[in-house]
Amino acid sequence: IPPPPPPPPGLTEMLSSVAEEVRLAIHSDISGSEVLYSLLSAPWLQSLLKIYECLQKFRRLPPSPYLPYASGLSHEILSNIRAVPAPSPEARQLYSLLKSPHLQALLSAHDMVAQTDYEPVLPPLPEDLPEDEEAMRIVCLVKNKQPLGATIKRDEETGEIYIARVIHGGLADRSGLLHPGDLLVEVNGNPVEGLDPEQVIQILVQSQGTILFKVIPSTPQSTKTQQPALLYVRAMADYCPLQDPAIPCPDAGMVFSRGDLLEIVDQTDIHWWQARKLPSASACAGLIPSTSLLKSKQRETWWSQPFQAHTCIKSLSIAADEDDVKTNIGNGAIADEEDFESEDLREVYPEEAEEGAHTMGGIYISGFRRSFRLWRRMTHRKRRQSCYSCSPNTSALSSPYEEVVSYQRRPDDPHRLIILVGPSGVGVNELRKRLIKLNPHTFQGAVPHTTRPARDGEGTGKEYNFVTKELFDYMVCNHRFLEYGEYKGHLYGTSIDAVKDVIDSGRMCVIDTEPHSILSVRNKKFKPYVIFIKPPSSERLRQTRRDARIITSCVVNRPFKDVDFEEMEDSARFMERKYGQYFDRVIVNEELQDACMKLFNTIQLAQEGPHWIPAAWLSTED
Numbered sequence: 001i002p003p004p005p006p007p008p009p010g011l012t013e014m015l016s017s018v019a020e021e022v023r024l025a026i027h028s029d030i031s032g033s034e035v036l037y038s039l040l041s042a043p044w045l046q047s048l049l050k051i052y053e054c055l056q057k058f059r060r061l062p063p064s065p066y067l068p069y070a071s072g073l074s075h076e077i078l079s080n081i082r083a084v085p086a087p088s089p090e091a092r093q094l095y096s097l098l099k100s101p102h103l104q105a106l107l108s109a110h111d112m113v114a115q116t117d118y119e120p121v122l123p124p125l126p127e128d129l130p131e132d133e134e135a136m137r138i139v140c141l142v143k144n145k146q147p148l149g150a151t152i153k154r155d156e157e158t159g160e161i162y163i164a165r166v167i168h169g170g171l172a173d174r175s176g177l178l179h180p181g182d183l184l185v186e187v188n189g190n191p192v193e194g195l196d197p198e199q200v201i202q203i204l205v206q207s208q209g210t211i212l213f214k215v216i217p218s219t220p221q222s223t224k225t226q227q228p229a230l231l232y233v234r235a236m237a238d239y240c241p242l243q244d245p246a247i248p249c250p251d252a253g254m255v256f257s258r259g260d261l262l263e264i265v266d267q268t269d270i271h272w273w274q275a276r277k278l279p280s281a282s283a284c285a286g287l288i289p290s291t292s293l294l295k296s297k298q299r300e301t302w303w304s305q306p307f308q309a310h311t312c313i314k315s316l317s318i319a320a321d322e323d324d325v326k327t328n329i330g331n332g333a334i335a336d337e338e339d340f341e342s343e344d345l346r347e348v349y350p351e352e353a354e355e356g357a358h359t360m361g362g363i364y365i366s367g368f369r370r371s372f373r374l375w376r377r378m379t380h381r382k383r384r385q386s387c388y389s390c391s392p393n394t395s396a397l398s399s400p401y402e403e404v405v406s407y408q409r410r411p412d413d414p415h416r417l418i419i420l421v422g423p424s425g426v427g428v429n430e431l432r433k434r435l436i437k438l439n440p441h442t443f444q445g446a447v448p449h450t451t452r453p454a455r456d457g458e459g460t461g462k463e464y465n466f467v468t469k470e471l472f473d474y475m476v477c478n479h480r481f482l483e484y485g486e487y488k489g490h491l492y493g494t495s496i497d498a499v500k501d502v503i504d505s506g507r508m509c510v511i512d513t514e515p516h517s518i519l520s521v522r523n524k525k526f527k528p529y530v531i532f533i534k535p536p537s538s539e540r541l542r543q544t545r546r547d548a549r550i551i552t553s554c555v556v557n558r559p560f561k562d563v564d565f566e567e568m569e570d571s572a573r574f575m576e577r578k579y580g581q582y583f584d585r586v587i588v589n590e591e592l593q594d595a596c597m598k599l600f601n602t603i604q605l606a607q608e609g610p611h612w613i614p615a616a617w618l619s620t621e622d
Ligand SMILES: Nc1ncnc2c1ncn2[C@@H]1O[C@H](COP(=O)(O)OP(=O)(O)OP(=O)(O)O)[C@@H](O)[C@H]1O
Pocket: 373, 376, 377, 422, 423, 424, 425, 426, 427, 428, 429, 430, 431, 544, 545, 548, 549, 550, 551, 589, 590, 591, 592, 593, 595
């Protein structure tokens, strides 16, 4: 007879062999194996599994009686055998077996056991017991390098320690067993009564692997169902928890920078919200200051800064002496020509002779005329030399978060306005021109306004909208300009109506502007998509622009100098730092062709793909 097959390994046996394998993994330095080993070899787990195995055995072989009345059956058999006239030898043997007093006593004992109810009889529950009261809860969490995801606080009156908050998606939250308001009784067998929160934190910090909490649960947990819908915001400010002494737990804080997209998952605390950065790799949220708290912090910082005379006021008064800058209203500025005159290498162009005169398929590629560009370039420089901080978004009271919603343009919606920004000389005009030339029936610039008289062959609405000084001033007073300024005694500007005209014609309007002007078209009508054109690394910038030339006056194009590159890099850093929150996309202009393709694809996506836009742009209110 072959030996019976070995019984299948029990759970305890399996556990020991897994634990042994994990022990070997510790030596191979596999992350998390130490914690897993300590969990698998914990005595309480072994005991639990033994109990589990015993219960399983009984589940497989339920100890239920085959018959409740075995002695009754034996009596019936005895009388049947007696009734047989000539019973067989087997029947006679059975008769004597069943008749024996031992067997009869055994069967009667069987019947007694079979008829008894062995279910435990529990004492009746007290009548006044609240339905969901729980006296004490024992919570066992396995801490595997990640933080616990909960903060504690002490009740100043009673000295008791409570769970203050549970971080959304963190270890404690995922367990579903710890809730804000739970009273902490013990941590790993250490009573916490009378301890400072810092001492409790020390116990937690020193605990590795499993942590056992004894807590008295707070009143019924219905917080999850009470949570309002998720809120999505764009950060309009920077925040670093490690530099904030007021944060309840710096480790639980979340760093963010302007422009980051945040999913607010918990706003129950009026001061500290919980949020995740999108796109999120981590399920665990972090603490961030609420709008009101961050605003008050910004106000404090603003007031605590030492007073400095506003540089733009200074420059205005000096400039007024020099008769250089005569006005500085709105987005306007007056530029002078002298800044660009002392050049070594000259290439002579008749004024306004090149780029802008192109037409493509009967459409004017407007906005590239030399005077207009020079005005822009000089204005840019003037602004840098004076003061950027007078732009409207620097208010210490502006909201640190902007609510956003996902938006997908429908085919019959007007196109979104495409705005290119970048430091002077980075290639914004070059890219814009290439893009429009690529498809002039789709992309178009806004026709600028000027008070300069039209020259031979020029027509209003083509190179420029030629207007009188009175009309220009009237438009300035009525805030009709996105930006404007003066160059060589003539006014130049891009009007909001010129942008609107392109959009209303069904084309995609692509403009370039100073970043502070973005604010004047940041509205539901234009739903602007802002692309920042960024210079590549210093080395690549110098390599790629070796043969490039910048326009510096009406008659000069010259190669880039080191100072131009430095100014460009400086200006790019400033723009990102100050206006980064408005940029939807950053394109590094390294290889021209490559950057142009990226720009083309980005614009397609801007018009077709889903994007986060300010919630106000979709609201029905004005
Ligand atoms: N990726 C590139 N590689 C090489 N040359 C480039 C690149 N991008 C732009 N250029 C060249 O650099 C010069 C400056 O570019 P462009 O005139 O477009 O600058 P801009 O950003 O519009 O500056 P501004 O606002 O002062 O007019 C041009 O000669 C252009 O052809």
